[in-house]
Amino acid sequence: MTIAQKWKIHPEHGWLHGARPEDPVVQDPDSGIWNVYGYREAVAVLGDPATYSSRTAQLFAEDGGEVIADGDLLQTDPPDHRRQRDLVRYAFTPRLLAGVEPRITELVDELLRAVADPGDFDLVDALCSPLPILVVGEMIGLPRSDVPKLERWMREMAASFGDLSPAADQAEQERVFAVTAGLMEQVVEYLREHVRTRTGAAGEGLLDRLVTAEIDGERLSEDYVVAFVKSMIVAGHSTTSMMLANTVLCLDGDPELDRRVRADRSLIAGLVEESMRFLSPIAATYRVTTRATTLGGRELGAGSIVMVWMAAANRDPRQFPDPDVFDLSRSPNSQLGFGHGIHFCLGAPLARMEARIALNALFDRFPSLRVREGATPKAHPAFDTTGLATLPVVAQ
Numbered sequence: 001m002t003i004a005q006k007w008k009i010h011p012e013h014g015w016l017h018g019a020r021p022e023d024p025v026v027q028d029p030d031s032g033i034w035n036v037y038g039y040r041e042a043v044a045v046l047g048d049p050a051t052y053s054s055r056t057a058q059l060f061a062e063d064g065g066e067v068i069a070d071g072d073l074l075q076t077d078p079p080d081h082r083r084q085r086d087l088v089r090y091a092f093t094p095r096l097l098a099g100v101e102p103r104i105t106e107l108v109d110e111l112l113r114a115v116a117d118p119g120d121f122d123l124v125d126a127l128c129s130p131l132p133i134l135v136v137g138e139m140i141g142l143p144r145s146d147v148p149k150l151e152r153w154m155r156e157m158a159a160s161f162g163d164l165s166p167a168a169d170q171a172e173q174e175r176v177f178a179v180t181a182g183l184m185e186q187v188v189e190y191l192r193e194h195v196r197t198r199t200g201a202a203g204e205g206l207l208d209r210l211v212t213a214e215i216d217g218e219r220l221s222e223d224y225v226v227a228f229v230k231s232m233i234v235a236g237h238s239t240t241s242m243m244l245a246n247t248v249l250c251l252d253g254d255p256e257l258d259r260r261v262r263a264d265r266s267l268i269a270g271l272v273e274e275s276m277r278f279l280s281p282i283a284a285t286y287r288v289t290t291r292a293t294t295l296g297g298r299e300l301g302a303g304s305i306v307m308v309w310m311a312a313a314n315r316d317p318r319q320f321p322d323p324d325v326f327d328l329s330r331s332p333n334s335q336l337g338f339g340h341g342i343h344f345c346l347g348a349p350l351a352r353m354e355a356r357i358a359l360n361a362l363f364d365r366f367p368s369l370r371v372r373e374g375a376t377p378k379a380h381p382a383f384d385t386t387g388l389a390t391l392p393v394v395a396q
């Protein structure tokens with residue numbers, strides 16, 4: 001039995017449970033959306049922004065679109081995308097990340113020391129969820145005391161995503177957008193206040209860089225900076241949290257794997273890549289065609305909505321032999337969990353670093369870490385994510 005079967009993670013997604021979609025590209029007869037399941041086809045879509053645009057927010061409920069799209073790199077196409085990405089790319093260079101590394105180690109230790117009862121705790125509450133917010137919060141200079149509030153907003157937002165698909169009925173889309181937009185507004189209000197107090201400061205942080213940055217000779221507006229910082233927090237929180245928890249779940253499911261990685265920590269990098277392939281936190285992303293095109297032998301008209309299932313592509317046997325086997329030694333492991341092409345995840349090096357530090361610390365502190373017997377870890381409800389929202393564990 002696979003991990004997804006054991007814990008009943010998204011039973012509706014056949015590829016997580018060993019069943020293959022018959023075709024790599026399939027149109028949903030009700031919504032007209034094109035679902036892309038094949039690896040080669042997913043790479044073709046993500047690698048061709050001229051044919052497959054990222055400006056998808058307008059496809060969703062009318063009022064929600066802008067709140068969600070503003071300042072979000074993921075909603076831009078070339079040439080704007082390159083200009084905007086260049087502004088923040090520097091924050092994720094190996095040199096800058098090396099500077100952040102010792103701080104992440106301290107934060108992980110602090111969080112694990114604060115666990116009141118290692119015999120029985122929730123790993124998502126204790127570590128997976130607070131860590132990414134603490135890290136990004138420090139990168140943008142947010143006061144530590146505000147982090148729990150931000151984390152609460154992020155978790156409420158993740159929990160509110162029931163069915164945000166364009167295929168969902170109008171009432172459901174509007175309900176989700178109303179909740180999400182309300183939470184976003186609180187986050188934006190909070191960040192606006194923070195950005196105002198930082199404007200004019202001559203620091204080296206990400207925020208200082210943004211408030212003094214220029215695109216085409218013009219300073220970025222306050223609205224833009226706020227929206228940008230918001231999108232970094234949103235993009236980096238539940239994704240990293242899910243990836244950490246998913247990886248620990250994979251170890252729980254395979255004691256021999258757990259033993260091997262603990263004994264040889266150089267295997268952690270491969271463990272994280274395989275966990276990203278096996279349980280991809282962002283299961284799918286959207287694009288919209290700018291012109292008629294052919295994909296996997298299918299004819300797609302202009303303006304078609306395309307849903308690229310990276311989680312399914314990551315189990316395409318044409319790319320990954322025995323895709324339902326968790327195999328630490330896959331090489332190369334060209335998993336698509338961080339996307340592909342111009343929108344490839346900017347935070348991937350940071351997320352990988354957080355995972356390496358957190359897993360090492362868990363191994364050092366707890367010789368044994370298992371899912372609590374009788375407890376059931378819960379997956380996030382959103383159909384386009386694969387990741388845990390709770391992970392009750394027992395450590396020794």
Ligand code: HEM
Nearest residue numbers: 073074235236239240243282285338339343345346347351
């Ligand atoms: C395991 C954790 C993470 C996962 C699974 C993940 C996944 C992804 C994916 C799949 C994309 C591309 C989506 C698309 O092409 O439509 C993406 C883009 C992005 N991610 Fe991540 N991400 C993670 C962590 C982070 C972190 C920690 C940050 C920042 C602090 C971050 C910031 C971004 C940004 C800014 C983009 C947009 C890049 C662009 O459009 O050029 N991500 N991420």
